[in-house]
Amino acid sequence: MRTARLRTVHPVLWAGWAALAAGAVLCVLGWYGVSGERYAERQLPYLASCTVPGAALIIAGAVLLTHGRNALAAARVEELYGLLVTAEPAGPEESGQTVTAPLAVSGDLLMVPGGTLWHRADCPLVAGKAEAVPVDSKLVASGELGPCPICEPAEETD
Incomplete structure (x- = not known):
């Protein structure tokens, strides 16, 4: 028995990993572009177009992964709670009757x-x-x- 929320968590995790990977690629491209230029005014386009967005994607990916893992844990807790609530009591003690x-x-x-x-x-x-x-x-x-x-x-x- 899997809940619908559990199925929707996986895309968030995949999006987080994709954002982390894209951010890392952009940071590497920005570093490569900056390292090939001698003057600071020629390095700024690489910083603006690759390194800053790459760093933003890395942060966004980390946030998505954190949210996805928290949602996954919450979905599992809900599933366990559902199993606990639907379980039928086994004896008179669990059904609210007192045994004297x-x-x-x-x-x-x-x-x-x-x-x-x-x-x-x-x-x-x-x-x-x-x-x-x-x-x-x-x-x-x-x-x-x-x-x-x-x-x-x-x-x-x-």
């Missing part, structure tokens, strides 16, 4: 030795970890462990 249910619903509570939180057994933070052990009710009662904010376990243990 906890991520884990298991009744078994686990903790990691040395940790400060207790988790449900299917919490993504402890699921599949071999070092996770069942929660000691004495630790929970003493307040050394707090509930996991991700899986939101119940405070009473079985």
